[in-house]
Amino acid sequence: MLTINLIREKKELIIERLKIKNFDAEEIITRILALDLSRREIQSKAESLQSDMNRMSKEIGALMKEGKKAEADSTREKTSWLKEEVRSLNDKILPIEEDLKKEIIRLPNLPHISVAPGYGADNNVKVREGGTIPILPDSALPHWDLIKKYDIIDFDLGIKLTGAGFPVYKGKGAKLERALISFFLDKAVFAGYTEMMPPIMVNEDSGFGTGQLPDKEGQMYNVGLDGFYLIPTAEVPVTNIYRDVILSSDQLPVKNVAYTPCFRREAGSWGAHVRGLNRLHQFDKVEIVQIAHPDNSYIALEDMVRHVESLVSELGLPYRIMRLCGGDMSFTSSLTYDFEVWSAAQKRWLEVSSVSNFESFQANRLKCRFKEKGEKQTRLVHTLNGSALALPRIVAAILENYQTENGIKIPAVLVPYTGFDIIT
RNA sequence: GGAGAAAUGGCAGAGCGGUCGAAUGCGGCGGUCUUGAAAACCGUUGUCCGCCUAUCGGUGGACCGGGGGUUCGAAUCCCUCUUUCUCCGCCA
Structure with missing residues (x-):
């Protein structure tokens, strides 16, 4: 959510910058400024009357104490119309504030200056790449065949228990999953992150804070009876x-x-390209989150990108880092880097991480602020997050890229976690 | 699930219709003292919104778990929701 101050002061700049995200903000901003103005006018009026009310109430108190009941009563009579007036003004403010908020939350975050215009994945910019694309024999299998061959992930069983997109990991498949989670967590802790185990259901306020609600309600599972959402x-x-x-x-x-x-x-979103582990309803992910000083948030973003890069690189997966164009970036993001790994049997790039700086956009929704030491003023922090990493596509890439005639080899860094070096 | 009690500033804890944005203690910040530190003493100490101001700041309004109500006036009374604690029941 952009701050009302910014909208008041930098209207033209916002309109310009949002064009990069293919968003026409002009009408919304015009409405916002009008609502803002009328809100302030009414508020000023109401508050000055309220001030009179407060003064008279005190007078009544003082008069009662002195025993001047008649004077107190006459003052009391005078307050009645004021009371009406204040109430009716305040009643006007509430719906205006609601409308104002409704409009403000429709504005996407401003893209960073380095973000290129564009409409989709084709306009994303490749920043870096690494690793070597393996050449597999013609007999190489896509991961959905490999998991059946080695009996490590069972989709049919998941369908029986829950539905499509809820796989059951079995035996070495389950162990590989757990190994990856541990590896990712250990790496992050080593890099200075504090490990957290949060609830996986959240309330509505939390959904609003990070921007999932109210608009992306349909993307989350809703635990209706209790009003919670699965994260x-x-x-x-x-x-x-x-x-x-x-x-x-x-x-x-x-x-x-x-x-x-x-x-x-x-x-x-189901269709081609979603076979096997490519898209699931439930999946495992290790996520890194930073709350940064606004002056340093792009250093933090760089730090996170390097961290994620070290993960894919140590797993020996061919990867590329893309800077998303305006049209491909999320509503809430200022700058996003996507990590893609090469899936050797599907012969395509799979997105495994998305690392973003939201600047103060989420912070304003969250009301997360900081104070400079010794100063009174509060400022909004910058929030950042990134997948480090999302598991299913990493598993898919490992299975496909590391397949041999004798089985699937396990990347060396994972062997201490799995306790085996090949899946047969 | 049943029966009670409670929710106040960073923390602890008073206030239970008017002078309360809120005593007191601790903590934090600034100062005096000291070679330095501690102790002691003095001062200061929240958030949001509006208006005025180039700035420092001034001024008005709101905030005592959330929402609603009674009243000229609510931290204080009433309703409701949430959370916490105690006892009983159930239970990984």
Whole structure:
């Protein structure tokens, strides 16, 4: 959510910058400014009358004490119309504020200056790449065949228990999953992140804080009876830890990491390219989150990108880092880097991580602020997060890229975690 | 699930219709003292919104778990929701 101050002061700049995201903000901003103005006018009026009321109430109190009942009563009579007036003005403010908020939350975050215009994945910019693309024999299998061949992930069983997109990991498949989670967590803790185990259901306030609600309601599973939502990513609980919090500048940056299962309804997104592990309703992910000083948030972003890069690189997966264009970036993001790994049997790139700086956009929804040491003024923090990493596609890439005639080899860094070096 | 009690500033804890944004203690910040530190003493100490102001700041309004109500006036009374604690029941 952009701040009302920014909208008041930098209207033209916002309109310009949002064009990069192919968003026409002009009409919305015009409405916002009009609502803002009328809100302030009414508020001023109401508050000055309220001030009169407060003064008269005190007078009545004083008169009663002195025993001047008649004078107190005459003052009391005078307050009645004021009371009406204040009430009717305040009643006008509420719906205006609601409308104002409704309009403001429709504005996407401003893209960073380095973000290129564009409409989709084709306009993303390749920043770096690494690793070597393996050449597999013609007999190489896609991962959905490999998991059957080695009996390590069972989709049919998941369908029986829950439904499509809820796989059951079995034997060495389950162990590989757990090994990856441990590996990712250990790496993050070593890099200075604090491990968290948050709830995987959140309330509505949390959903609003990170931007899933109210618009992306259909993406999350709703536990109707209790009004909770299953988290689509650990970003939601871990970032919302700092909702309504004022940090001191020497606590920044806050660096947290969490493993959680993630749940996504993925309504309407099924089709080609979603076979096997490519898209699931429930999957495992390790997420890193930083709360940063606004002056340093792009250093933090770079730091996170390097961290994620070290993970894919140590797993020996061919990868590339893409800077998303305006049209491919999320509503809430200022700058996003996507990590893609090469899936050797599908012969395509799979997105395994998305690392973003939200600047103060989430912080404003969260009311997460900080104070510079010794200063009175509060400022909004910057929030960042990134997958480090999302498991299913990493598993898919490992299975495909590391397949041999004798079985699937396990990347060397994982062997201490799995306890085996080949799946047969 | 049943029966009671409670929710106040960073923390602890008073207040239970008017002078309360809120005593007191601790903590934090600034100062005096000291070679330095501690102790002691003095001062200061929240958030949001509006208006005025180039800035420092001034001024008005709101905030005592959330929401609603009674009243000229609510931290204080009433309703409701949430959370916590105690006892009983159930239970990984």
